Amino acid sequence: MSDKNIKKTISTLISGVVPVNIDNIDTDQIIPARFLKATTREGFGENLFCDWKKNADGSLKADFPLNEPKYKGHRILVAGNNFGCGSSREHAAWSIVDYGFDVVVSSFFADIFKNNALNNGLLPVQVSPAFLKKIFDLVQTDANATLTVDLEAQSIKITATGETENFEINPYKKMCLLKGFDDIDYLLSLKPQIETYEKQREFNF
Amino acid sequence: MGKTLFDKIYDAHVVHTQEGFPEVIYINTHYIHEVTSPQAFDGLRKRNLPVFRTNKTRATADHNVPTKDQHLPIKEALSRLQVEMLTKNTSEFGVELYGLGHQYQGIVHVIGPELGITLPGMTIVCGDSHTSTHGAFGCIAFGIGTSEVEMVMATQCILQYRPKKMKIEINGKLGKGVTSKDIILYIITQISAAGANGYAVEFAGDTIRGLSMEARMTICNMSIEMGGRCGMIAPDQITFDYIQGREFAPKGADWDKALAYWKTLYSDADASFDKVYSFKAEDIEPWITYGTNPGMGIGITGSMPSLASIIDADKTSFKKSLDYMDLHPGDQLLGKKIDYVFIGSCTNSRIEDLRLVADFVKDKRKADDVEVWIIPGSKQVEKQAIAEGLDVIFKNAGFDLREPGCSACLGMNEDKVPAGKYCVSTSNRNFEGRQGPGARTFLASPLTAAAAAVTGKIADVRILL
Numbered sequence: 015m016s017d018k019n020i021k022k023t024i025s026t027l028i029s030g031v032v033p034v035n036i037d038n039i040d041t042d043q044i045i046p047a048r049f050l051k052a053t054t055r056e057g058f059g060e061n062l063f064c065d066w067k068k069n070a071d072g073s074l075k076a077d078f079p080l081n082e083p084k085y086k087g088h089r090i091l092v093a094g095n096n097f098g099c100g101s102s103r104e105h106a107a108w109s110i111v112d113y114g115f116d117v118v119v120s121s122f123f124a125d126i127f128k129n130n131a132l133n134n135g136l137l138p139v140q141v142s143p144a145f146l147k148k149i150f151d152l153v154q155t156d157a158n159a160t161l162t163v164d165l166e167a168q169s170i171k172i173t174a175t176g177e178t179e180n181f182e183i184n185p186y187k188k189m190c191l192l193k194g195f196d197d198i199d200y201l202l203s204l205k206p207q208i209e210t211y212e213k214q215r216e217f218n219f
Numbered sequence: 220m221g222k223t224l225f226d227k228i229y230d231a232h233v234v235h236t237q238e239g240f241p242e243v244i245y246i247n248t249h250y251i252h253e254v255t256s257p258q259a260f261d262g263l264r265k266r267n268l269p270v271f272r273t274n275k276t277r278a279t280a281d282h283n284v285p286t287k288d289q290h291l292p293i294k295e296a297l298s299r300l301q302v303e304m305l306t307k308n309t310s311e312f313g314v315e316l317y318g319l320g321h322q323y324q325g326i327v328h329v330i331g332p333e334l335g336i337t338l339p340g341m342t343i344v345c346g347d348s349h350t351s352t353h354g355a356f357g358c359i360a361f362g363i364g365t366s367e368v369e370m371v372m373a374t375q376c377i378l379q380y381r382p383k384k385m386k387i388e389i390n391g392k393l394g395k396g397v398t399s400k401d402i403i404l405y406i407i408t409q410i411s412a413a414g415a416n417g418y419a420v421e422f423a424g425d426t427i428r429g430l431s432m433e434a435r436m437t438i439c440n441m442s443i444e445m446g447g448r449c450g451m452i453a454p455d456q457i458t459f460d461y462i463q464g465r466e467f468a469p470k471g472a473d474w475d476k477a478l479a480y481w482k483t484l485y486s487d488a489d490a491s492f493d494k495v496y497s498f499k500a501e502d503i504e505p506w507i508t509y510g511t512n513p514g515m516g517i518g519i520t521g522s523m524p525s526l527a528s529i530i531d532a533d534k535t536s537f538k539k540s541l542d543y544m545d546l547h548p549g550d551q552l553l554g555k556k557i558d559y560v561f562i563g564s565c566t567n568s569r570i571e572d573l574r575l576v577a578d579f580v581k582d583k584r585k586a587d588d589v590e591v592w593i594i595p596g597s598k599q600v601e602k603q604a605i606a607e608g609l610d611v612i613f614k615n616a617g618f619d620l621r622e623p624g625c626s627a628c629l630g631m632n633e634d635k636v637p638a639g640k641y642c643v644s645t646s647n648r649n650f651e652g653r654q655g656p657g658a659r660t661f662l663a664s665p666l667t668a669a670a671a672a673v674t675g676k677i678a679d680v681r682i683l684l
């Protein structure tokens with residue numbers, strides 16, 4: 015694999031969290047459509063959750079978690095159920111990565127968002143609703159509480175108490191994240207099979 | 220054990236399987252637009268790769284385009300740049316573009332079917348979640364991210380895991396004034412905005428069989444609003460009649476061969492689904508959403524849930540949603556004053572939608588304090604509407620008939636609903652800020668939207684028919 019295709023790799027992360035305890039956060043909230051006009055992948059972090067973190071006059075809403083100093087620098091975003099539903103915009107994953115998150119935790123991720131996250135070195139960790147609640151409750155009492163996410167072991171731990179849950183990730187995507195492996199390189203290596211398929215398929219539109 | 224429609228098509232597209240790896244699936248048609256493609260073209264350049272099969276990718280400009288004066292340069296600089304970038308990229312990589320000014324330009328999910336590019340048995344992807352629309356023809360069609368757009372351009376393939384299968388049956392006779400939009404809004408309310416997460420959904424039953432292709436597209440379009448990987452309907456004579464003779468549809472011997480294949484595309488009687496829902500058409504009234512996800516809907520004569528009826532875990536989200544909408548739990552929506560009506564989007568901007576609205580508003584006028592935008596889905600729809608004199612009916616009604624594009628569905632172009640204003644919209648998403656920052660959206664059918672336009676309020680169209 016050439017250097018230019020190598021993506022960020024993740025193995026273990028210990029970090030504080032930013033809790034956004036809202037269900038069904040759709041990609042229009044993560045990054046509103048009016049910010050989708052860029053033609054590169056960079057710079058979207060500034061507008062992450064723009065309409066929730068800013069007032070109409072552009073000033074910051076003090077009580078939105080992303081703006082609260084106590085969560086500053088934390089690299090794990092924790093959100094309510096069914097995170098990332100709606101539009102397929104990969105800009106949603108780009109904005110979360112660009113803002114500085116490595117991991118998103120929820121009790122469910124929408125299909126397309128999950129793929130987009132994995133394709134950009136952002137690890138979506140699906141936990142049980144009970145574990146999610148535990149994290150939200152914990153952060154409310156201790157804003158600096160940390161989680162330990164271990165991709166190799168597929169585990170997420172509340173660092174202080176040791177309470178741990180395992181999470182699912184398909185083995186291929188796990189390998190991609192651990193090694194910076196790239197889907198397109200894999201598919202290009204299958205070019206002969208693709209061309210054979212094209213020839214053999216009787217009804218190829 | 221028989222096979223589902225989904226599995227028949229999926230199996231026919233598996234190029235390669237390998238233990239521990241996702242399956243490699245061949246893609247027959249790839250649609251692209253200006254918003255989710257620039258970074259993918261950039262990726263190809265960085266890797267020094269061409270578009271592998273240029274004749275299987277088609278492009279149009281829809282999300283960013285203005286719906287007024289399309290012959291003039293786009294005023295907004297960033298939108299103009301993105302549209303120009305599409306022109307540059309498609310020309311450099313040899314991809315066919317139906318850009319602004321082209322006779323085939325329009326919303327990507329409207330033009331694919333109307334040009335006969337979308338066909339039964341295909342696998343179709345596009346960097347747009349409403350790609351599920353094309354499933355109405357009995358194909359596997361779903362939205363992808365930009366990394367995957369690059370992947371498909373580079374290899375004509377995508378990596379997939381087989382989803383679970385869901386069947387949703389609707390049987391019975393639809394009541395007066397009830398359309399396919401009401402069916403899908405009703406279903407999403409019943410199973411929730413996350414109810415089909417992880418499933419490929421097949422819509423079946425005699426009510427679905429009785430629908431036109433355009434009505435079926437409306438249903439499959441919103442499969443993604445309940446989280447479905449894709450939505451699909453087995454092709455039948457209505458499908459074949461719709462396709463035959465269209466610009467890029469197979470002709471002559473190719474047609475006969477295609478037709479013979481298409482007739483094998485249905486779920487076998489003994490095929491097994493992971494989940495099955497069954498609904499009665501008679502239970503569906505004109506449907507409308509009140510909240511900020513498409514699963515928050517009620518019958519037009521119904522009331523919003525009371526706070527007490529919402530389970531504790533959902534109370535915060537429910538309250539946040541109704542606060543945003545400035546509505547009170549337990550109230551009715553009937554009679555609620557509205558400010559805007561938007562008839563358009565990949566859900567409801569086809570010629571049948573425009574005919575339905577025109578038929579209703581003929582000799583009527585919009586309420587004085589309501590602004591009404593009606594946006595044809597494509598240049599071809601626009602041309603047909605004018606040929607049928609619908610433009611005159613809309614003009615007399617005070618409706619603003621504009622040029623094709625995604626328009627006020629997503630607040631990305633010039634058409635936005637102002638903050639705090641209420642809009643009855645035939646589009647697919649009522650998310651916070653979707654139609655513009657602070658905009659408040661009620662999703663409904665074109666008929667319910669037209670009824671709101673003439674009364675200035677949320678109204679039961681059945682009384683006005």
